[in-house]
Each structure stands twice: as structure tokens, then as C-alpha cells.
Amino acid sequence: MDWNAILEFARGTFFQVALLVFVAGMVYRLARILLLGWKPNRVTAKGSRLGGVGMSFLKGAIIWPFIPWVKNTASRNPVIYIAGGIFHFGLFTVILLGTAHMLVWKSLLGFGWPTLPLPIVDWLSAIAIAAMIGLFINRLINPVLKLISGPAEWLNLLIVFLPMVTGYIMTHHLFFRYEVLFSLHMLAVDVLLIWIPLSRISHFMFYFFSKAIHGAEFGKRAVTP
Amino acid sequence: MKTQEAINTFVKETGGWVAAQLEACTRCGMCAEACHFYQATGNPEYAPVWKLELLRRAYEQRFTISGKARLALGIDKPITDADLTHWSTLLYEACTLCNKCSMVCPMGIDIGPLLHNVRSALSEAEVVPLELMAAVNKQVTEGSPLGVTDSVWDDRMEWVADEWEVELPIDVKGADMLVVFSSIEIMKFPENISAIAKILNKAGEKWTLSRQGREVVNFGFYEGSEKRTKLFMQRVFDAAKALGVKRVLVTECGHAYDALRWTAANIMDVPAGLEVIHIAGLIGDYVRSGRIKLKPGAYDNDGTITFHDACKIQRRGGHIKEPREVLNILAPHAFKEMTPNKEEAICCGGGGGVIAIKAADPQRYAVFQLKIDQMKKVGAKTVAMTCSNCRLQFTDSVKHFNVDVKIAGLSQMVADALED
Ligand code: HEM
């Protein structure tokens, strides 16, 4: 098989198509939400809606177990708090502060930024991968998660997992030739980009809506969100 | 059954804010651990996210491409009669709409109001549990879910005025404040009426009761029927208008406060300039401004006192500080907090109409054991609260489990400790 041609395709045409699908899909999802109509809230507030929103995001910045602000909840959901937190933290750091990824951003945006040394990025991705396996096992055994997980939930994990493992194996030059792994990594990324607007991975966009609504609702009532 | 009506209701209620929140859910399942019904029973179906399942399905199948595709491929199933009957048990018998789940959702989804939407659809489909529906119908026809008809109300008020020697102004035009009690107070905790009257009289409030607007409880709100929610609130607002009052005082009832204070303006016309307040907040205002004075330490010598936060008055009502300020005056040493408390408090388990449904008894009692544990941990001899629906659940469950704690309404405690 001509892996160079596949790599060319995965990095070139397919990547651009995937990117287009991603952007168009997310714009569509956003527009649909906005166009569904937003009734004005006519209730007189007791506290500050804006203050509530601020507080809600402040707390949300910590999807992380350092501040278990709801007593018993962090301790009752240790796997999701810790593994979920590590997974997202690793993911964001690697995507934004890994040198190779930054260069992709640079080619897309036209400017770059300083990155982290490879060993740190490497460790973070390893931990993030381990965390994802933890999340997967948790989803397999937790009775509530079993009940609420359909095919889409399993695919979410798989499709986010693939770019991460292929990327990791690639940087370590394990098992396969470099072009093969790079191609697989890029194909996985392309699939992920297309999958995001079709799935709940788009939660990163709606997060800003739900958190704001939550904060405004609690702020309105003068209760800490 | 009217499955289509339910689906239409879901669709009708799906504004952008509902959709945005449904889309945000990552199906992480964390909300389960926040729900006292799940905590107490371990039944995965009691997970808040699962209770929302019908709304999610209706939304996705109607509005989203992936939802339509999944429906076509048979991965997602359309909503059936059987689904509605099943979710009726989850929504009415294992959810108090306490909104604790929203406190822990990492995406910040305000789950409680969405659950209320599910109830609305179930009510359109007419799958509301019979006992709850009977109470709703009674409120439609007799003006009270507990059968407090006009004449019962008259008798009861006359008796309270006699028994506790307290003045109860009725239908006084030009008063500043309309005070509306709940049937639970009228029938089960009449001492609350005299207590609140004493406090208001002491503060020199120009207040009145109304024959027309004599029921603050809103069983239409429990049911989730917007039509009946409005009907019952209209009675109160009409009375307020007829008497020309500036403020409506909701007494010790949580759901009523949620409806009148936080919901009414969005679903109906509230008379211009009319303010809706709650007794828990009002007592706080009186104490802060010195309109009433309390005997410091009045309850310091009867063992530990703790405070139970009502979901609709504290977490969703915002009156978290006032009761604590009052208790810190009345029992500065004896007052101890349970954990978790305030906006994170565990619900009593009887709210949202649950206590009216016999089939819900097993989980209602199971949930109360969490409360018993909390009270035991602080060694409470007395537990104070500001909601008579909670109080009903406490009184009943404490008897059921034979626990030795005294249940007290905060207004009552305040009234008994007024400085002359
Ligand atoms: C603003 C950005 C984001 C926020 C606030 C956020 C938040 C969350 C939260 C709270 C959860 C559930 C709990 C957990 O497992 O940690 C979650 C799950 C998940 N997130 Fe994110 N996320 C964001 C961005 C992303 C991105 C960019 C991706 C991937 C491309 C992603 C992938 C996932 C996956 C795969 C899960 C599911 C884990 C499972 O099934 O257990 N997230 N996210």
C-alpha cells in the first residue's frame, strides 16, 4: 500500500473536508439552538444574574477534584472527577501546547505560541490515555452509566481515543513505520472532526450556554450556583 | 392515553434554553449521586439524567438530524404509551423537583426545571398518579386540595383566633399585605397561623387574609399543568388586586413560593407592582430592621437545634441566610448545621407532591433515612424548618421510624420568642 499517498490524502484533502464539516456542523448546531427562540425572563431578580454567571464559570473552570464544592459528590464520583479531569486537562494541553499541534494551529491561524517540552507533553498524553481507559471501564460497570449509554456514547469514547493512542504510538516510533502511524493518526483526527458536530462531543460549545443559564438562574434567586 | 399530546407539549416547551441544556449533557451520570432517591435506593432509573430521557428523545427526534437518523435506524425508539406510564412513576413518585442534581452537574444543566417540563407533558398525556390528580381536582372545585371549603376555612380561622387569642384580619381593603396560608397549615399546623399572625401584628404590619385567595398551595404546579398552575395563582392575584395590597406573603410553603415568586411572571400577568415574598425572608427583614425583637438564647437550653433547608425556599428561594441569623439569636450555642446544608442540602423527600402519593411511600421513607443520619450526626433534639410540606414529611417519617426529635416551624419558634 502506498502510505505516502494515504498520508497526503489524510493531511490534505480529507483534513480540509473534515475541517469544513466540523465548522459548518458546529455553526449549524449553534444556529439551530439560537433560532429555537429564547423567551425573555420577566421575573424580577433578587440577586445578580451576572454575578451568578461569573460564579458558575469560576466553579466550572475546575472540572477537577481540587475543590469538591459539592460535598459528597466528588467523593461519590471519584472516577469521573479524577479521570475526567485528567483526561480533559491532558487533552487540552497536548492539543494546544504540543509543538506539532501548535504548528498545525499556526498553519491554520497564521500565528504560533511557545510550547511545552516533549517529555511533559508525552507524559500528559500517556496519563490522558490511561484516564480514558478508566472512564471506559467506569462506563462499563457503573449501573447508571450502563443504563444511559447507547452506541453513541461508546463511539464518543472510541473516536476520541483513537487520535490519542495513534499520536502517542507515533511519537514513540512503536510497532509501525512512521508514515503508517502518522496516516492513521490523521485519519483518526479527520473522523473525530466529522464526528464532533454529529455527537455529544460538541458539549464544549453548549457548555457555555448551560453554565450561563445555570449561573443566571441561581444568581436571580440570590443563591450561590 | 394521549401520547401525541405529551410529544406536542415537549415540542412546544422546547425553546432554545431547553435545547441548549439538553445538548450540553455529556451523559456522565454524575447527577445520579446527587439525587436522594438514587442515594437511598441505588435504583439507576432514579438518575436525574434518566428521568429526562423522554424529553431528550422527544427533542432529538423532532429537531435534530442525528435524532431523526437514529429513529429511522431503530437505535432510538419513539415515545410510547408504556414509556409515559413508566416515566410517570419516575417523575411523580421518585422526584421532588428539588434541583439538587443541578448543583452537581458539571455542565451546569438546570435539571429541575427540565424535569418540570417532563411532568407537564405527562400531565397533558393524563398519566398523573391518581391520588395527586384527585388533590388537583379538589383544588379546582373546592379551592383546596385538602378539602378546605369556604365554610371549613371560616370555621378554622374563627377557631384559631379563639384558641390562640390572636387577631386575624379578613378581607381588609387597603391593607399593605395579603397573607395566604396553605391547606397543610390550616388543617395540620394551625399553630402556624397564629404564630405568623402574632409576628405580623407585633411588627405593626397592615395585613389581611382573603376568603377569595385563601389557598397558597398549588397542586397544578406539582402536576405540571400550566393551565391549572395559572388558575390557582390567578385566585391569589385576583384577591390581591381586589384588596389593593402591595405585597403577597407566602407562608410556610415552598412550591407555592416557587410558583408565585419565580414562575408566575413568565406564564401569566402578575398585577403591576405586586411583590411576592416569603415568611422566611420577611422574618429576617423584621429582625434586621428591629421591627421585631427576639429573646436571645430563648432555645439554648433544650438540646441541639438544627435547620432543615427546604429546596424551594432555600436552594431555589434564596432565603438561606435569614433563618440562620434568626437561629443564631434564638439559640447561639445550641444551633448546629447538618452537612451538607444550605444550597447543597438534602431534600426531605416529601416535596413535589410525592407525599400525596401512597405508591411513593417506600422511597419516601428510604430517603428520609438520609435525613435521620444527618440529624443523628449533629445530635439534634429539635429540627427547625420553614416549609410545612417538609414538616409534614418530617412529622410522618419521624413517627414511622420512631425517632426522637422535635419538629418545629421557624415562624412558630420566632413567635414564641418575641420580646415584648
Ligand atoms: C469547554 C470545554 C469542555 C468542557 C467544559 C468539557 C466538560 C466535560 C465534562 C464535564 C464531561 C463529563 C465528565 C467527564 O467525563 O469528565 C465531559 C466528558 C467528555 N468530554 Fe469534554 N469538555 C470539554 C471539551 C471537550 C473536548 C474538546 C473533547 C474532545 C475532543 C471532549 C471529550 C469528552 C469526552 C469523550 C467525554 C466523555 C467521557 C465519558 O464518556 O466518560 N471534551 N466533558
Ligand code: SF4
Ligand atoms: S430534582 Fe431532586 S429529586 Fe428530582 S432528580 Fe433532581 S435531585 Fe432527584
Ligand code: SF4
Ligand atoms: S450530571 Fe449533567 S451532564 Fe452529567 S449526565 Fe447528569 S445532566 Fe448530563
